[in-house]
Amino acid sequence: MSVSPGLADLSRLYQTEFVRSARAVGVLWAVCTLCFAIIQVVILVQPSWVGTTASGTQRAGPPLPSGTMGLFEVCLESDWPAPDCRGGLSSLSPLPSFQSVAVLVGVSLWAVWTSVLCLCLFRFCSAATVYKICAWLQLTAGFCLALACLLFPDSWESPEMRVLCGDSVGSFSPGNCSVHWAYILALLGILDYAILATLAFVLANRQDALLPPDAPDGEPPPPQEEHFWSQRCPISVTRQSTITQRSD
Secondary structure, three states, X not given: XXXXXXXXXXXXXXXXXXHHHHHHHHHHHHHHHHHHHHHHXXXXXXXXXXXXOOOOOOOOOOXXXXXXXXXXXXXXXXXXXXXXXXXXXXXXXXXXXXXXXXXXXXXXXXXXXXXHHHHHHHHOOOHHHHHHHHHHHHHXXXXXXXXXXXXXXXXXXXXXXXXXXXXXXXXXXXXXXXXXXXXXXXHHHHHHHHHHHHHHHHHHHHHHHHOOOXXXXXXXXXXXXXXXXXXXXXXXXXXXXXXXXXXX
């Protein structure tokens, strides 16, 4: 009496599909991590955290300049096509009022790029360990970026902001200015870090539940065909062993 190969290979089929889905989600997670690491560089260097608004009301006096401001430089509109920018990332000196914010964004940038470099550890360490390391790094990056976004409006009461946005500027009050796309992108980055870290923890737990401790990483253990078949059809296995004994 022959055993059906479909039932005998059912355990291996389920485990293979489980591994494939986990690898596909892991690749998507790695690509999103790399993409946002690049976006994090843009957030740090772009002078578009805050800028003047065209519809802002001004008091009597000289007109306020138009331009934008980032963590490292202030760019004012001029008669030339390119804006007149003061400061820059080349000097590695952020604006005095935004030094703490720049440090926090820099730490966040370091953490996310370290998680990207940790992807190379998949060839040397278990996948669950690498996912957990990257998850904690991404949580650190998100926490530092959240603190930076919280401290940035609190630092608006500064000479640089008063020159650009008027005397009505204050903590959490931009005066004649408004937040621009770099700050909004940083706020979205906090949510993105939370999603990536949660996904990394989920993938790590799936990897822990997938393989026994003594199994090679990434390879499903061989199915116990006889044990699996005996659980499904114990009567058929008993009959087969009885027929074999009678023939002997």
